Amino acid sequence: MITCTKCNQNKEKTEFYKKRTENRYYSYCKSCFNSYCMERWTNTKKKAIEYKGGKCEDCKKKFDHYLYDFHHLDPYQKDVDWSKLRLRSWKKITIELDKCVLLCCMCHRIREYSKQSNI
DSSP states (O other), X not given: OEEOTTTOXXXXXXXXXXXXXXXXXXXXXXXXXXXXXXXXXXHXXXXXXXXXXXXXXXXXXXXXXXXXXXXXXXXXXXXXXXXXHTTSOHHHHHHHHTTEEEEEHHHHHHHHHXXXXXX
16 A cells, blocks of 8 residues: 555555656555646646737637647648647747747637638
8 A cells, every 4th residue: 555645545556657767656646646737737828828918819718728739830841730739838838939939729729720721
């Protein structure tokens, strides 16, 4: 049994992620670790949204964080997708964000559709 340092519950080893390079387990159980990661990623996205001005570049409206996308102006300069980028340092995140504009999901879809259909 291992005690999770977040929820303070005793749990079986199978309830903890094992560290890859060591024969040890993380101190948070899987449930607490997943919650922690989701919170950290959400906070990183909110910080990135503020870094890009906090509103949609096209419609100029403000939305909840989950309705924003980071649109690369030149897709050939895109190094990584947000799902991978959010795991990197803030410095590396800002380097990639500087290649993007902040769009709400609707304006992002309009831009992408316009490019594909040559409207």
